[in-house]
Amino acid sequence: MITPSFRCRVALASALLAFSVQAAEPIKLGFFMSMTGRDASFGETSLRGAQLAVEEINAAGGVLGRPLALVIADNRSQAGESATAAKKLINRDNVVALIGECSSSRSLEAAPIAQTAGVPMVSPASTNPRVTEMGTCIFRMCFADPFQGDVLATYAYRRLGLRRAALLVDVSAPYSTGLAAAFQRTFVGLGGEVVARQQYTAGDKDFRAQLTALRPATPDLIFLPSYYVDIGLAAKQARELGIALPFVGGDGYEAPQFLEIGGTALNGTCYSTHFSAENDDPVVRSFLARFQTRHHLIPNGLAALTFDTVRLVADAITRAGSTEHAAVRTALAATRNFPGVTGRTTFDAQRNAVKEAAIMTVRDGRIVFVESIRP
Numbered sequence: 001m002i003t004p005s006f007r008c009r010v011a012l013a014s015a016l017l018a019f020s021v022q023a024a025e026p027i028k029l030g031f032f033m034s035m036t037g038r039d040a041s042f043g044e045t046s047l048r049g050a051q052l053a054v055e056e057i058n059a060a061g062g063v064l065g066r067p068l069a070l071v072i073a074d075n076r077s078q079a080g081e082s083a084t085a086a087k088k089l090i091n092r093d094n095v096v097a098l099i100g101e102c103s104s105s106r107s108l109e110a111a112p113i114a115q116t117a118g119v120p121m122v123s124p125a126s127t128n129p130r131v132t133e134m135g136t137c138i139f140r141m142c143f144a145d146p147f148q149g150d151v152l153a154t155y156a157y158r159r160l161g162l163r164r165a166a167l168l169v170d171v172s173a174p175y176s177t178g179l180a181a182a183f184q185r186t187f188v189g190l191g192g193e194v195v196a197r198q199q200y201t202a203g204d205k206d207f208r209a210q211l212t213a214l215r216p217a218t219p220d221l222i223f224l225p226s227y228y229v230d231i232g233l234a235a236k237q238a239r240e241l242g243i244a245l246p247f248v249g250g251d252g253y254e255a256p257q258f259l260e261i262g263g264t265a266l267n268g269t270c271y272s273t274h275f276s277a278e279n280d281d282p283v284v285r286s287f288l289a290r291f292q293t294r295h296h297l298i299p300n301g302l303a304a305l306t307f308d309t310v311r312l313v314a315d316a317i318t319r320a321g322s323t324e325h326a327a328v329r330t331a332l333a334a335t336r337n338f339p340g341v342t343g344r345t346t347f348d349a350q351r352n353a354v355k356e357a358a359i360m361t362v363r364d365g366r367i368v369f370v371e372s373i374r375p
């Protein structure tokens with residue numbers, strides 16, 4: 001029988017547990033992201049997912065009786081800074097694992113440092129295939145671009161009935177060049193044509209010359225594998241030039257600022273992402289409610305992936321029964337069917353997760369979920 005004194009003792013016991021967990025030395029996870037600069041939205045979004053996971057884990061007793069703590073390192077969205085951040089987190093902060101980056105180019109910078117030091121690194125959202133090819137310590141929580149490009153090309157060709165693609169590629173970003181190549185492979189394989197290709201480099205704000213150059217080839221879509229700022233600006237400039245073609249792109253479009261920058265110029269734009277808040281899976285509904293209570297925002301793919309990443313790293317430490325790098329790496333590599341809000345994670349032999357993609361489209365200035373596509 002549950003008596004008041006029993007309840008009292010349970011409450012006392014959990015208070016003592018919480019107290020001893022808080023008192024124990026924290027397990028440090030290094031979180032390196034673009035907290036400021038051009039891609040600050042990615043860092044902020046990702047951190048929200050990480051914070052919720054850490055707080056929930058700590059409230060439930062922590063990991064191996066110790067609280068988790070995030071050590072945050074900002075790379076300011078700048079080249080070179082992710083390497084610096086990874087070195088600092090590894091050598092100065094002695095983190096158990098690295099969580100980061102979102103952008104493939106920044107993950108590619110940090111990965112060799114993590115690999116050389118033997119420190120496991122899990123990227124929540126970097127989709128370029130090369131990221132996990134950097135070594136046995138590097139994992140990704142998301143699908144990779146050969147799949148993403150295939151999904152987008154198939155959707156554009158079969159569902160939208162489009163046949164003539166123009167490519168606008170950021171040649172300074174492996175994400176952009178890699179996703180463009182993957183899209184082209186499937187699109188051409190299906191019978192479509194790539195009728196024109198233009199390029200730019202990260203940070204460019206004026207796409208008018210490239211858009212004008214694409215026009216004479218009479219494309220029926222513009223494939224722009226970029227991040228949210230570029231697509232917003234390019235879409236606006238296209239409409240000003242009288243180009244009404246739909247834009248198609250990948251997960252890099254997803255940010256709260258996407259619609260703010262592009263507005264109604266984005267109508268008809270399609271992209272793929274890692275998660276839909278419209279999913280009625282009870283696990284997703286519950287996550288949505290907790291995330292909204294904590295952050296007063298609807299989580300997107302990046303927030304959801306980072307939430308899952310922190311929980312998976314905590315789970316791997318528990319399974320390893322140790323915070324030693326090699327043991328945590330081995331436990332991560334053995335991950336099978338880890339349940340998360342972005343689906344189940346099983347790492348293949350190349351340490352890549354296999355996940356479904358959600359297709360989204362912009363209609364009347366709003367983002368609408370279209371469908372989920374399984375690998």
Ligand code: PHE
Nearest residue numbers: 102103104125126127175252
């Ligand atoms: N997939 C992108 C890359 O590899 C990063 C990204 C993921 C951006 C999710 C936004 C949302 O560079």
